[in-house]
Amino acid sequence: MHVPAPLRRPLPVALLLMAAAQALFTWRLTIPHRLVFDEVHYVPAARTLLALAGHTNIEHPLLGKTLIALGILLFGDGPAGWRALSTLAGTATVGGVFWILWLTTRRLRPAILGTLLALFNFTLLVQARIAMLDGFMAAFVVLAVAAMLWAMRGPHATARWTLGAVLLGLAAGTKWTAIPYVGYAALAIAILRHRDPARWPGLSVVRAWLILGLVGGVTYLATFAPAFFYSDNPLSIATLLPFQLDIYHQQTQVLSAHTYQSDWWSWPLMLRPIWYFYDVADGAQRGILMVGNPVVMWGGLVAVAACLWGAVRRRNVRLGGVAALWLGSYLIWAIIPKSLGFFYYYYLPSLWLPIVIAVAADHWRRALREWDETLLIAAATLFLWFYPILSAAPLAQPDSFRRWTLLPGWN
Structure with a gap:
């Protein structure tokens, strides 16, 4: 098949993938027209920050809330403003995944494969359409x-x-x-x-x-610069470093039990994902499930094991490096002093799995032949099937969620 010359170079391909991602993330972005899941914390915090009123939501530093506030400033205090910059962060992530794979392999096939798998991995779409920090x-x-x-x-x-x-x-x-x-x-x-x-x-x-x-x-x-201009109790050079202790104490406080809490070891198995939203809104039953694509999430674990084997057996730095990305990003949660864990903490580790799969497929491409295409088709098929409950599309009836709850903990 003839491929146009521009699409044989990395930059045009990356831009095309990013444009497609941005269109996907932006489509019906304003639905639902009300705050979803942790937007109830971060959008009010962004409003307070925009007004430079004073400290709020001090569990986390300021930058994520500053970016949400910038979206509100540019696009208004509504769902488009709350979520607009999250879509740009998602698109930047797509470009970053492509860039990492191109620099690692110097081949378009694995770069495209990994980028599309990241896009089809559910978690990226969901996080790109919500005003959260992750x-x-x-x-x-x-x-x-x-x-x-x-x-x-x-x-x-x-x-x-x-x-x-x-x-x-x-x-x-x-x-x-x-x-x-x-x-x-x-x-x-x-x-x-x-x-x-x-x-x-x-x-x-x-x-x-x-x-x-x-x-x-x-x-x-x-990134704490806005806090120096608060009308109530502004930060100063003298209080900036002590303020970090306040953040630490907030981070490590013991929280009450939560319906969607889960242990870090369970996240790769997706035993307890999170319904960010499930209610009647904008004239229809709608849902948003924060879960991963089983093809990518579970197939990625096989790829991690294969890369670790290849790194030890063949002393391959590339295989070891991509496996270490996932291991370091995930295992740190075994020691982070958080009293509660949630599946969305696994978002960043989930982004490394498509990269591991693509590098593994490229390394063993002669043995696997067209296996990568089969995997991509399977991931895309599941993405299309799950899309209604990833994007708050209208559902037929109140118990429509049962169609997608593959495991008991998904209810």
Whole structure:
């Protein structure tokens, strides 16, 4: 089959995929016309921030709420304004996944495969259409990983690494769950530079660590700038660092039991996803289920195991690296001091699974042949089947949810 010349180059393909993603995320974005799930926390916090009235929702840093407030400022205090910038974060995540895979494999087939699997993995669509913090945080982390991979080869390694440090600082300024990635980046450059000194040319390990600490740290602290202009109890240089302890105490407080709480070990198995919404709204029964695509989520676990085997057996750095992305992103939840866990905490780890699948499929492409196409078709088929309860489409009757509850915990 003849492929037009522009579609044989990465940039036009990436832009095409991002445009398709943006259209998908924006379609019927304003439905339902009322606050959904944790929007009840973050939209009021964004309104307060927009008014510079004072501290609210201090469990998390300011940047995610600032971005929601910016959406309200640009598009009005309604569902379009609440969610508009979340769609852009989702589209940026799509571009970041493509960028990571292109830099890792230098082949369009795995880059397209992984990007489409990410798009079909349910979680990205759901988080791109709701005013929550996780979509912004994940977008910054994915783009940071891409920037640091971009710095590995060619000129301008220091500038590109600095871009990655800025993005990690922005991610931490959205949610603290991004902070471990600073440590992962420091560890990765130390190990890989030791194995191959040609990586990140002109950028020493010590300089890279200083950039991570100083640039990333300054960027993080800069995200608190709006709080210096609050009318009630504004922050100051003297109170900025002590305020971080207030965030920590809020993060580690013991919370009451919740209907949708779940343990971290259960998230890859999707034993307890979350109904973000299930009610009559805008003239119809509607639902939004935060769950993953079984083809991607469970198939990704097989790919992680295969990559770990390949990394140990064949000492393949690429396979080990993508598996480590998922492992580091997921296993950190075993020690994060949160009294309650929820499936949506698995959102960022879920974004690495399509990347692991694509790299595994590319590595073993001769043995697997057209297996990647079969997997993609299966993921797309499930995406179309589940779409009504991912997008708040109208449902036939109040108990329509039973059509999609594959496991008892999905009710």
